[in-house]
Amino acid sequence: MITRARTPLLLAALLALGAVSLPACGDATPSNKDFGQPPDPNKFNPGLGGGGDGYGSGNSGAPFVCPDELRTCTHDFTYPAKTETSVEIRGDFGGPDTWQTGVAMKKEGALWKATVTVPFGKPVAYKFFVNGTTWLHDPGQPTEVDSNGNTNNVFAGKKCEPSGCSEQGALPPGVFDWRDATIYFVFVDRFANGSPANDCNISGVSGGNKSIANYQGGDWAGVTQKINEGYFNDLGVNTLWVTVPLENADVGGVGVGGDNHTYSGYHGYWPKLDSDNPAALASEKCFGSLQDVKDMVTAAHAKGLKVLYDYAMVHAHATSGVFANHADWFWPNNNGRGGNCVCGEGCSWDALPDRERCWFTGYLPHWNFTNAAARNYSVSNAVEWVKQTGVDGFRADAIKHVDISWLTDLRARIKSDVLAAQKPPQRFYMVGETYDFGNRDVLKAYIDPTTKLDGQFDFPLRRLAVEAVLMRTTKMSDLAAFMASNDYFYGASAVMSPFLGNHDLPRIIHLAANTRLWGDDQGSGGKDRAWQNQPTIPKEREAFERLANGFALLFANRGAPLVYYGDEIGLPGAGDPDNRRFMQWTGLDANQTFLRDRVKKLLSIRNGHPALRRGTRTTIQVDDDTWVFTRQTAGDTVYVAINRSDSDKQATGLPGKALDELVTGAGATGPTVTIPARQTRMFVAK
Numbered sequence: 001m002i003t004r005a006r007t008p009l010l011l012a013a014l015l016a017l018g019a020v021s022l023p024a025c026g027d028a029t030p031s032n033k034d035f036g037q038p039p040d041p042n043k044f045n046p047g048l049g050g051g052g053d054g055y056g057s058g059n060s061g062a063p064f065v066c067p068d069e070l071r072t073c074t075h076d077f078t079y080p081a082k083t084e085t086s087v088e089i090r091g092d093f094g095g096p097d098t099w100q101t102g103v104a105m106k107k108e109g110a111l112w113k114a115t116v117t118v119p120f121g122k123p124v125a126y127k128f129f130v131n132g133t134t135w136l137h138d139p140g141q142p143t144e145v146d147s148n149g150n151t152n153n154v155f156a157g158k159k160c161e162p163s164g165c166s167e168q169g170a171l172p173p174g175v176f177d178w179r180d181a182t183i184y185f186v187f188v189d190r191f192a193n194g195s196p197a198n199d200c201n202i203s204g205v206s207g208g209n210k211s212i213a214n215y216q217g218g219d220w221a222g223v224t225q226k227i228n229e230g231y232f233n234d235l236g237v238n239t240l241w242v243t244v245p246l247e248n249a250d251v252g253g254v255g256v257g258g259d260n261h262t263y264s265g266y267h268g269y270w271p272k273l274d275s276d277n278p279a280a281l282a283s284e285k286c287f288g289s290l291q292d293v294k295d296m297v298t299a300a301h302a303k304g305l306k307v308l309y310d311y312a313m314v315h316a317h318a319t320s321g322v323f324a325n326h327a328d329w330f331w332p333n334n335n336g337r338g339g340n341c342v343c344g345e346g347c348s349w350d351a352l353p354d355r356e357r358c359w360f361t362g363y364l365p366h367w368n369f370t371n372a373a374a375r376n377y378s379v380s381n382a383v384e385w386v387k388q389t390g391v392d393g394f395r396a397d398a399i400k401h402v403d404i405s406w407l408t409d410l411r412a413r414i415k416s417d418v419l420a421a422q423k424p425p426q427r428f429y430m431v432g433e434t435y436d437f438g439n440r441d442v443l444k445a446y447i448d449p450t451t452k453l454d455g456q457f458d459f460p461l462r463r464l465a466v467e468a469v470l471m472r473t474t475k476m477s478d479l480a481a482f483m484a485s486n487d488y489f490y491g492a493s494a495v496m497s498p499f500l501g502n503h504d505l506p507r508i509i510h511l512a513a514n515t516r517l518w519g520d521d522q523g524s525g526g527k528d529r530a531w532q533n534q535p536t537i538p539k540e541r542e543a544f545e546r547l548a549n550g551f552a553l554l555f556a557n558r559g560a561p562l563v564y565y566g567d568e569i570g571l572p573g574a575g576d577p578d579n580r581r582f583m584q585w586t587g588l589d590a591n592q593t594f595l596r597d598r599v600k601k602l603l604s605i606r607n608g609h610p611a612l613r614r615g616t617r618t619t620i621q622v623d624d625d626t627w628v629f630t631r632q633t634a635g636d637t638v639y640v641a642i643n644r645s646d647s648d649k650q651a652t653g654l655p656g657k658a659l660d661e662l663v664t665g666a667g668a669t670g671p672t673v674t675i676p677a678r679q680t681r682m683f684v685a686k
Contacts, residue, residue, distance in 0.1 A: 064484035066165035066616070067492040071120035073160035079105060079112040079138065084130050087112040091126025091152070093119065094634065096172045102129060117166060117634065121159045125152040167492075167558070167614040167633060171427070176306065176392075178429045178454060178495045179614045181560035182603060183308070184237040186223055187503060188287050189266045190582050191565055194221025200286035204252035206261035212530070212577045213263040214252075220292035227299045235596075236603025237563060239306040241395050244268030245293050245385065247282040249317035261531065263577075267503075269397065270364070271312050274321035278380035281388060294389050306392040308429065309385060313378055314401045315364040322377070323365055329374035330365040331357035341366075356403050369403040379409045386418050386428070393429035396453065399446050400434045407452050431497050431560070432456040435504070437463045440489055447490050455496040457562065461486055462499055469550045469644050470500075470512040473520055476627045476644060480619055487558060487617070499562035500550050503580055507566075507573035512546035513538045517574075526575030537572040537589070542646070544570055544591045545678035548598040549642055552663075552680035555606040556631060556640045558614060568599045598663075605662045605682055611636040620653035626675065628653060638662075639683040643675040651675050659683040 077089050090102030093116055105112040105128075118124050125146065128136045137143055141153040171177050193199070193216075200215040210216045223242065226232065232240065248265035249272040268284065275282065283290040300307050316323050316330075323330060331341065335354070339346035340362075347358035359366050369375040385391060399407065411430070419425040432453045436442045443456045464482050467474035490496055501508035506526030510517050517535055518526060529535060538544075547570060554561040565571075566583055569592040573579040588596070606612045615633035622628070625645035631638045639659070641651035654670035661668050662682040675681050 064487060066163070067488045068120065069492045070165050070167060070488070070616075072117045072164040072166045073120055073158045074115050074164070075118050075155070075158050077105070077114050077116055077126070077138075077155075079128050079136075081107055081110050081112055084112070086131055088129040089114050089116060089126055090129050091124055093117065093124045093126065100173075117164065118155070118158060120163050121157050123157045124155040126155060127152055165616045167616065172424050174424050175426055177614075178393075178427060178560055179558065180607075180610075181239045181306065181429070181495070182237045182555070182606065183239045183241050183497060183560055183562045184232060184235070185241045185502070185562060185564045186243070187218070187565055187580055188220065188223060188243045188268075189216055189218040190580050191218045192222030192226050192583065192585075193217035194219055194223070194225045195288060195292075198286060198288050200250075200264075202250060202252040202264035204262060205264045206531075212580070213261055213266075215264055215266045215286050216582055218582070219286070220288040220296045224292070224296045224299045227296070227303055227305065230303070232305055233303055234600070235563075235568060236600055236607060238304060238607075239308060239392075239560070240300060241308040241310065241562070242296075244271065244310045244312045244397075245283050245287075245389075246271040246273070246312065247284050248272055248286075249319045251317075251319065259527065259531065265317075267580075268310060269312050270317045271315075272317045272320050273323075273381070276322065276325060276377075278377050279384045279388075281381075281384060290389075297390050301390070306429075308393040308395050308431070309391050310397060311382055311385070311394045312397045313367065313382065313406065314398050315360060315366050318363040318365055326374070326377075329368060329371055329377070331359075331368045333359050333362065333365070355401055358401075367402065367406075369406040375403075375406055375409060379406060379413055382410055383413050383417050386414065392426070393431070396430055396432040398435075399432035399453065399456075400442060404446070404452075407446065411451050427454075429454050429495070429560075431495075435459060440486075444490050447494050449491075449493050449495075455490065455494045455560070457502070458486075458496045458498045458559065461496075465498070465550060465553055466500060466508070466511055469553055469642070470508070470546050471516065471520065472625075472644055475624045476642070477622045477624065480622045480627050480629075483557070483617075484619075496559045497562050498554050498557070498559045499564070500547070500554065501564040501567045502562070503564065504576060505579065506575050507535075507571060507579050508550070508564075509538060509543055509547055509567070509570040509572060510535055512543040512550070514540050514542055526579070529574035530576060530578040534578050535572050535574055537570060537592070539591075541591055541594070542678060544595040546644070548595055548602070549644055549678060549680050551599055552602050552640075552642060552682075555602045556612050556638070556680075556682065557617065563599070569593075569596050601663060602680075605638075609636055609638050609684075611638050621651065625649060626651065637684065640680065641673070641675045641683070642680045643677065646677050648677055649675050651681070654683060655685045658686045660686055 079087050087105040088102035089105060090099050092099065103114045103116050105114040128138065130136050138153045141155060143151050144154050145151050196217060198219055199217045201209040202214055205211060205214040207213055248268060249270045252262060252264050281290055283293050297307050333340050335341040335346040341347040341358045342362060343349045343358035343360055347354035349355055357366050357368065367374055367378060414428045419428060430453045432446050434443050434446065434456055437459050440460050447453050447455060464474060464479050468476050468479035569584060569588055571581060571584060573581050611631040611633045615631040618630045620628045620630065626643050626649045628641045628651045631640060639654055643649045650672055652672045654673055656671040659668045659670055660683065662684065663680060668683060
């Protein structure tokens with residue numbers, strides 16, 4: 001998110017509330033990321049909802065309920081046997097793939113038979129594919145002509161109780177399924193320096209040249225270098241989220257974040273828009289040229305990687321030409337009540353309409369997207385970044401702070417201006433950032449893959465996952481119960497992004513340590529050690545094993561999980577900006593190597609098993625320290641056992657037969673298997 005200045009009095013008030021100290025730059029911290037009354041990440045209430053903001057409501061802490069669109073039944077299809085040597089039933093019962101490769105039928109006496117999983121209560125079009133050459137109809141069912149002129153049988157549909165729950169549906173061939181995505185956040189300035197020629201030194205920044213508050217030299221060329229070296233493919237991720245590509249204001253000394261230090265815009269969140277032409281793209285020159293951006297995307301696509309841009313649309317920097325020329329495109333810094341409208345001062349971070357018009361600082365004027373001209377300019381600029389560079393999606397920064405019309409207009413323009421020209425049309429993924437640890441309604445209000453976001457970063461899940469798996473302050477049974485209510489809370493077609501670490505929070509490795517630097521505090525600590533007495537990497541293996549368990553939880557469940565750069569090696573760091581240290585490429589110790597290799601193995605397992613990416617979960621065993629569950633989809637079942645305890649535990653309820661253990665490659669025999677301390681094991685039946 002974005003830097004904003006704070007006064008000492010306001011800072012003292014926030015600290016008195018138990019909030020983190022304020023952000024130095026880039027993104028807001030938990031203290032006031034989206035709120036005037038700051039959310040306390042240590043007071044999580046997973047069952048509570050808000051609503052009442054005009055954007056949608058409804059929340060639940062209820063147990064898992066399968067959405068109607070994912071409910072399934074089984075149905076027996078038959079075909080009269082004559083002289084056929086083979087018969088398949090093909091149709092739309094399982095998505096486009098089941099028209100290409102159907103279900104083989106077995107001959108039983110005078111009939112060919114197959115049991116097929118069909119959608120709950122929905123008609124199914126189908127045909128029989130006989131002897132591998134001929135399409136034939138079912139004489140016992142009606143037919144109809146589809147939009148392509150094909151005559152198919154139509155089964156009216158079936159309802160059943162109990163019903164199944166399946167995510168096995170597929171997209172047309174050639175269309176990327178974002179349920180299969182694993183996202184890696186490349187913080188460009190801190191990742192790799194591929195071209196020292198474009199290094200920047202902004203004056204007036206605390207610490208001087210290449211300090212933690214200034215540009216340190218990472219660039220687009222460095223990202224491209226790591227793409228071409230195969231780092232991301234080797235790790236097992238397939239999507240890169242990169243920092244904001246827009247040009248930033250070249251200023252220093254104004255970005256005071258409540259800690260008496262000054263900052264540059266190395267984070268990318270001070271966009272400087274000078275041209276009145278939204279198609280005249282200006283990229284951040286400290287990262288390289290616009291051509292370097294395009295080359296990075298091209299290189300990523302050549303390696304099978306998707307790319308998301310972080311897109312900052314809440315405000316422009318006050319030095320922007322667009323602000324100078326079109327002040328009416330921005331909300332005035334006036335709350336209409338006798339004061340300014342800086343968030344948390346004269347206006348609320350949280351309440352409408354304040355949150356959609358308050359200035360994050362006095363130098364970041366807030367866009368007024370109720371103004372059609374302003375909205376058209378911003379949306380057009382976003383669309384041009386897609387058209388001119390070929391990017392695959394956006395991370396929408398601080399989405400709750402913009403008028404919803406910006407989001408719905410952008411989705412419509414992406415469809416009409418970009419996807420309509422693609423054959424086949426892809427799914428342009430948009431994931432939002434709404435910094436809220438407990439109110440799921442706020443996140444849900446912005447999610448609808450047809451008109452708004454595809455999903456959001458799952459802050460409520462992050463809260464409980466870290467407590468249960470890393471910090472061990474919450475029972476695993478509580479985590480299991482919350483996830484049961486959370487799996488489809490945002491809609492069956494939503495693709496949320498679960499995560500453990502990000503650029504707003506102290507580095508996650510410290511929350512897994514034997515002795516946690518901030519005790520039971522997840523995210524509102526660490527700022528005090530950002531500039532002095534910075535933490536070193538934990539020495540004990542246990543911290544890295546716990547973090548590996550956290551990644552196992554993410555990679556074994558639905559959504560597009562996020563890996564924050566450096567977390568795969570346990571990179572240390574306190575609060576912002578110390579949580580944005582330059583990536584460590586050499587000199588890894590044995591614990592870091594263990595963690596990186598375990599992440600690779602877990603991602604390899606995820607990538608090889610569709611059940612982990614899109615299956616449904618059933619709990620077999622859960623208690624304070626262990627959780628054993630299945631992940632299952634058509635033709636694939638994986639058994640997952642997570643032990644967060646510091647002692648070995650027994651996983652029960654597994655198949656009573658020989659099993660392959662996927663994490664270590666060892667064999668096992670069910671129904672009871674020992675899971676070592678601080679370890680996850682995944683099994684498939686032989």
